[in-house]
Amino acid sequence: MFPIEYFLGLILIGICAGFASGLLGVGGGFLIVPLQYFLLKYIGVEPNLAMLISLGTSLAIIIPTSLSGAYRHTRSMDNILEPGFKLGVFGIIGGVIGGFVASGLPSRILEIIFGCLLLFIAVNNIIKINNEKEDARIPFNIITVGIIGVLVGFSSGLLGVGGGIFLIAILTSLLGFSMIEAIGTSSIFISLTAIGGFLSYMISGWGVSTFPYSIGYVSIVNFLLIACFSVPLASIGAKYAHRVPQKKLKIVFSVLVLYMALKMLGILP
Numbered sequence: 001m002f003p004i005e006y007f008l009g010l011i012l013i014g015i016c017a018g019f020a021s022g023l024l025g026v027g028g029g030f031l032i033v034p035l036q037y038f039l040l041k042y043i044g045v046e047p048n049l050a051m052l053i054s055l056g057t058s059l060a061i062i063i064p065t066s067l068s069g070a071y072r073h074t075r076s077m078d079n080i081l082e083p084g085f086k087l088g089v090f091g092i093i094g095g096v097i098g099g100f101v102a103s104g105l106p107s108r109i110l111e112i113i114f115g116c117l118l119l120f121i122a123v124n125n126i127i128k129i130n131n132e133k134e135d136a137r138i139p140f141n142i143i144t145v146g147i148i149g150v151l152v153g154f155s156s157g158l159l160g161v162g163g164g165i166f167l168i169a170i171l172t173s174l175l176g177f178s179m180i181e182a183i184g185t186s187s188i189f190i191s192l193t194a195i196g197g198f199l200s201y202m203i204s205g206w207g208v209s210t211f212p213y214s215i216g217y218v219s220i221v222n223f224l225l226i227a228c229f230s231v232p233l234a235s236i237g238a239k240y241a242h243r244v245p246q247k248k249l250k251i252v253f254s255v256l257v258l259y260m261a262l263k264m265l266g267i268l269p
Contacts, residue, residue, distance in 0.1 A: 002043065002221070007225060009035075010036075010039070010221075011226075013031065013036060013230075014227065014228060014230040016028075016031055016035075017031040017230050018230030018232065018233030018236075019237040020237065021065050021066060021068075021164075021234045022068070022187075022233065022234035022236060022239070022241065023237035023240055023252070024168075024241070024252070024253050024256075028065055028066075028234070029156075029159070029160055029194075030118065030165055030257060030260050031256075031260065032057075033160045034260055034263055034264055036053070036222060045211065047108075048106065049210065049211060051111070052201065053211055053217050053218075053219050054160060055099075055102060055217065056197075056201025056205060056216060056218045059095075059156070059157070059194045060202075060223050060227075061222075062190060062191070062194040063191055063195060064227055064230075064231050065230040065234045066187050066191035068238075069235065070191050070238075072234075073184035073187050073241070074184070074188075076184075076242050080181060080184040080185045080188060083140065083145075083185050084184070084186070084187070084189045084192075085188060086142075086145050087149040087193075088190075088191070089192065090146050091153030091156065091190075091192055092196035094150040094153025094155075094156065094196070095153040095163075095196025095197035095198075097153075097154055097196075097200075098158035098197060098200075099197040099198075099199070099200025099204065101157070102157065102201075103200075103205070111265070113159065114159045115261050117155065117159070117166070118258075118260055118264065119261035121166065121169050122254050122255075122258035124169055125250055125254040126254050137174045137175075138174050140175055148167070149189075152166050152170070152193070153193040153197075156194060157201075160197070163193055164183075164187070167189055168183060168186050171186070178246065179250060180241065180242065180249070183241055187238070201217040201218060202218050203216060205218070
């Protein structure tokens with residue numbers, strides 16, 4: 001039913017997204033969503049359905065992938081478990097809401113929202129590329145944790161990403177986390193918050209999705225093939241994250257996010 005290049009494309013997505021997830025603490029959704037979307041459209045899937053499948057399946061893949069990276073990070077840092085878990089609990093709530101909202105929006109609107117948010121984050125990181133660690137501007141308490149967790153979780157469910165690209169920017173610019181601390185905390189957060197979004201896509205697409213071998217808007221074929229490669233690669237990426245200077249991590253992070261932003265906005269072909 002699927003052409004061979006489709007399977008090869010899924011394998012490449014798993015390799016790239018898995019390594020990026022562990023290295024940058026971003027879950028890999030910013031790669032998994034657009035690359036899956038382009039691949040699904042290539043085999044003739046209608047754009048709206050392709051986008052929803054990309055979003056829902058991405059969140060399902062992010063759960064085991066980010067857990068793999070989180071485990072590796074916690075072996076090197078013991079101070080990331082508590083903030084990551086607290087943020088993640090609120091993130092699950094936001095993720096459920098965001099997932100249900102996304103199922104009622106046209107795919108082009110989601111592409112533009114996704115692209116604009118990525119563009120903002122890329123520019124912000126480029127401007128602050130030389131900042132190793134900033135002073136905390138707001139306190140890390142239950143109120144700020146709840147607000148940040150729900151909002152980032154909402155973006156996770158809405159856009160099919162773990163939310164790491166947003167959380168890392170917030171942790172480093174507002175809460176005084178170093179880049180590596182933010183990456184480790186984010187990997188824990190996204191492994192939890194992706195659960196909420198994943199469940200909402202599975203439920204909202206139940207009996208609606210026409211894509212073969214899927215549960216709601218979650219493709220079993222895509223999930224299995226991508227996750228088989230993304231999970232082990234996430235562990236490898238997390239291992240390298242502790243060896244690479246923080247400035248270089250920021251550069252890699254910013255370039256990847258900027259490219260995907262321009263791609264989703266239609267500026268790049």
